[in-house]
Structures are given as structure tokens and as C-alpha cells.
Amino acid sequence: MEYNTQRTRLHLPEYGRNIQQLVERCKELPTKEERNEMAAAIVDFMGQRNPHLRDEENYKHKLWDHLFILAEYDLDVDAPYPFPTREELAQKPNKMEYPKLQGDYKFYGKSILQLIDKAIELEDGEEKEALIEVIANNMKKSYNVYNKEHVQDEVIFRHLKELSENRLDLTSIDSLEKSRIYYSANKNKNQKNNPKKRFNNHNKNRKR
Incomplete structure (x- = not known):
């Protein structure tokens, strides 16, 4: 019996372990054509598992970003959007200016x-x-x-x-x-x- 503590850490728990395993399998495919095909299928599957994301603006772009995060920023595929870097995602947003009335x-x-x-x-x-x-x-x-x-x-x-x-x-x-x-x-x-x-x-x- 395999315990969760013995498994690899879930990078985005909301997608579950099955999708993460699919991403790990995609990384192991020998040709880029195969990886491209599987990556696109995974993104579609991610959208089906999380239909609420469809209400957000540029949800496809967000799904591809999530795919890259699940792949630990190491996935050689031809994506329709540029992948984010660790540094970009780790960067804190600028401090919001408070309204004049305080x-x-x-x-x-x-x-x-x-x-x-x-x-x-x-x-x-x-x-x-x-x-x-x-x-x-x-x-x-x-x-x-x-x-x-x-x-x-x-x-x-x-x-x-x-x-x-x-x-x-x-x-x-x-x-x-x-x-x-x-x-x-x-x-x-x-x-x-x-x-x-x-x-x-x-x-x-x-x-x-």
C-alpha cells in the first residue's frame, strides 16, 4: 500500500494526482510531436475537470500555465502561449495604493x-x-x-x-x-x- 506521504508532492492539488501523473507521463514521451498531442489533451481534460475556469478571462492561457507548473517548469512542447518562469510567479504584486479617503x-x-x-x-x-x-x-x-x-x-x-x-x-x-x-x-x-x-x-x- 502506497501512502500519500510517499508520493511526489502535488504542485496544484486542485487538479488531483491523476492529472499530475499524466503530465509526468507527457514529459517522458520520446518525441515532441507526441508531447504536443498529449499536452493539448491534458489541457482539455483540465478544463473539463474545472469548468468554473471557463468563466474567467483567458482561461485557456491559465490552463497552459498550470500545465507548466504541474510539469515543474520543465516541459518541452509547442504551447500557444509563453510559459511563465518560477521568478515571474514568485514575484509579489505591487503594493496597492489606498484611496485618498482614509x-x-x-x-x-x-x-x-x-x-x-x-x-x-x-x-x-x-x-x-x-x-x-x-x-x-x-x-x-x-x-x-x-x-x-x-x-x-x-x-x-x-x-x-x-x-x-x-x-x-x-x-x-x-x-x-x-x-x-x-x-x-x-x-x-x-x-x-x-x-x-x-x-x-x-x-x-x-x-x-
């Missing part, structure tokens, strides 16, 4: 940064002022949800200045409740919650 501001989310960039690009005017107020209101909502506490508007104004590198400023108003966005939103909300008031307003409009 630390104290991560709860605002990437969409806030995109809105800030959009507001900076706009020319001075009502549209820009309205967008800045929308940004500040959304920042306040995000802050309250994340920190589970009420935040003063002056804190939001300060964060907005820092995130926009001092290019967006709302310090000219005392609070967000005095902004046009807040007033308009609450006016519509009050009308929806007060059917009688809506009815009276409708009658006034009809009389006019």
Missing part, C-alpha cells in the same frame, strides 16, 4: 470625493453653491450614521475644506439648516406630511 474621513466614501471634484470644476454660481450644499448634507448624514452621534455643522464645513484642499467653503452660512437645499427639502417633506396644508395650497392655486 483614517478620519473613510466613512464619507469615494462618491463624496467624486462630487467634490465635480464641484471644484464648476464655475462660481448657483449651480456650484447648490452642489456644495448637497455634498455637505450628505457628509453630515454619513458622519452621523458611522459615528452614531450628532455632528456640529462647523465640523462638516472644516472637513469639506480639508477634503477639497481649501477650494470649497461653506463657512459663510451658520448651519446647514439655513441652506437652500435643507429648506427646500424640509418644505416638501412638511407638505407631504400635512395633507390639509397641501389641500389648502391646491385651492389657493385654483382660485388664482
Whole structure:
């Protein structure tokens, strides 16, 4: 009886020992034509055994790379793709750059940064002022949800200045409740919650 500890190490365990043995047999074939034919058959078999790989981009290329790994980077065949080297596969990926929003501001989310960039690009005017107020209101909502506490508007104004590198400023108003966005939103909300008031307003409009 042969134990797994006495067998050769599986280079890619997900393919199993049978496929690895086929690869080892392929390496022993005397002619390149025979090796080419068997290598192509093994790759097809690997794809059948792992159908989920078909959903990935360039899955055929990946299967041929896996074949070469199973062969311990020593397989003399004509492959449709260049084989990777040990050094290439052992190379660690480059460190990913973290998004700009980190630390104290991560709860605002990437969409806030995109809105800030959009507001900076706009020319001075009502549209820009309205967008800045929308940004500040959304920042306040995000802050309250994340920190589970009420935040003063002056804190939001300060964060907005820092995130926009001092290019967006709302310090000219005392609070967000005095902004046009807040007033308009609450006016519509009050009308929806007060059917009688809506009815009276409708009658006034009809009389006019």
C-alpha cells in the first residue's frame, strides 16, 4: 500500500494526482510531436475537470500555465502561449495604493470625493453653491450614521475644506439648516406630511 506521504508532492492539488501523473507521463514521451498531442489533451481534460475556469478571462492561457507548473517548469512542447518562469510567479504584486479617503474621513466614501471634484470644476454660481450644499448634507448624514452621534455643522464645513484642499467653503452660512437645499427639502417633506396644508395650497392655486 502506497501512502500519500510517499508520493511526489502535488504542485496544484486542485487538479488531483491523476492529472499530475499524466503530465509526468507527457514529459517522458520520446518525441515532441507526441508531447504536443498529449499536452493539448491534458489541457482539455483540465478544463473539463474545472469548468468554473471557463468563466474567467483567458482561461485557456491559465490552463497552459498550470500545465507548466504541474510539469515543474520543465516541459518541452509547442504551447500557444509563453510559459511563465518560477521568478515571474514568485514575484509579489505591487503594493496597492489606498484611496485618498482614509483614517478620519473613510466613512464619507469615494462618491463624496467624486462630487467634490465635480464641484471644484464648476464655475462660481448657483449651480456650484447648490452642489456644495448637497455634498455637505450628505457628509453630515454619513458622519452621523458611522459615528452614531450628532455632528456640529462647523465640523462638516472644516472637513469639506480639508477634503477639497481649501477650494470649497461653506463657512459663510451658520448651519446647514439655513441652506437652500435643507429648506427646500424640509418644505416638501412638511407638505407631504400635512395633507390639509397641501389641500389648502391646491385651492389657493385654483382660485388664482
